[in-house]
Amino acid sequence: MIGNSIIKLTGVDIFQQKHLVLSNVDLHIDKGDFVWLIGQTGSGKSSLLKVIYGDLHINTGMGHACGYDLNKLADRDVPFLRRKLGIVFQDFQLLTDRTVEQNLHFVMRATGWKDPKLINERALDVLEKVGLRSKLKKMPHELSGGEQQRVVIARALLNDPEIILADEPTGNLDPDTSEEIVMLLKQIGQQMGTAIIMATHDYHIIRTFPSRIIKCENGKVLEDVTIA
Numbered sequence: 001m002i003g004n005s006i007i008k009l010t011g012v013d014i015f016q017q018k019h020l021v022l023s024n025v026d027l028h029i030d031k032g033d034f035v036w037l038i039g040q041t042g043s044g045k046s047s048l049l050k051v052i053y054g055d056l057h058i059n060t061g062m063g064h065a066c067g068y069d070l071n072k073l074a075d076r077d078v079p080f081l082r083r084k085l086g087i088v089f090q091d092f093q094l095l096t097d098r099t100v101e102q103n104l105h106f107v108m109r110a111t112g113w114k115d116p117k118l119i120n121e122r123a124l125d126v127l128e129k130v131g132l133r134s135k136l137k138k139m140p141h142e143l144s145g146g147e148q149q150r151v152v153i154a155r156a157l158l159n160d161p162e163i164i165l166a167d168e169p170t171g172n173l174d175p176d177t178s179e180e181i182v183m184l185l186k187q188i189g190q191q192m193g194t195a196i197i198m199a200t201h202d203y204h205i206i207r208t209f210p211s212r213i214i215k216c217e218n219g220k221v222l223e224d225v226t227i228a
């Protein structure tokens, strides 16, 4: 982290294969920021998030995420960058054949945790943060959609991330449960200084929780957007 800056993109072009999705992107996210990311289907929201978590490489402009230089990011750096990011995406769902506890332990072992006592404690700690300590031994299918999403958030918190990237985390949830998830993310941001970028198509929830809005539109990322 340079000062409070967690993400800094300057003049970045973002491609999917040979297709230029977003050009000349400037984006600055500081510790504790909560940012809504909006834009029509196919406008480039996921592509922008993919650049930040090292899934899409950049060649034009300058990019930093959690202290990593995105222009020079080597494949071997990506797992280390990902430990500083909490990812809450529909593509990163829970393993369905393991309990909540096993899901959390699996990620911890994969990211270098060794001590079984610390692993147990950390799993309980993150479940406590999302209010699901009692669900440790449950299988994902025994949980509601909102509870599953809370476990995904707990999993994203395991390595104490500097930023959480949430791509439509409330897409499959009813309005009340969606609000609970946003409140939880906001609370995490306020308590731990975690920055949060949340992509959504749900303008109602943005109106309920007003915050900075950025928008992907016509190949650009627009800042300080307001919605009707």
Ligand SMILES: Nc1ncnc2c1ncn2[C@@H]1O[C@H](COP(=O)(O)OP(=O)(O)OP(=O)(O)O)[C@@H](O)[C@H]1O
Pocket (backbone or CB within 6 Å): 016, 017, 019, 021, 039, 040, 041, 042, 043, 044, 045, 046, 047, 048, 216
């Ligand atoms: N793996 C890929 N290969 C080639 N093109 C892709 C790939 N992924 C996305 N694209 C294209 O890049 C553009 C931006 O897609 P992206 O997924 O970033 O949009 P989005 O705003 O996240 O959309 P949605 O709201 O539907 O999730 C689209 O034109 C899409 O077709």
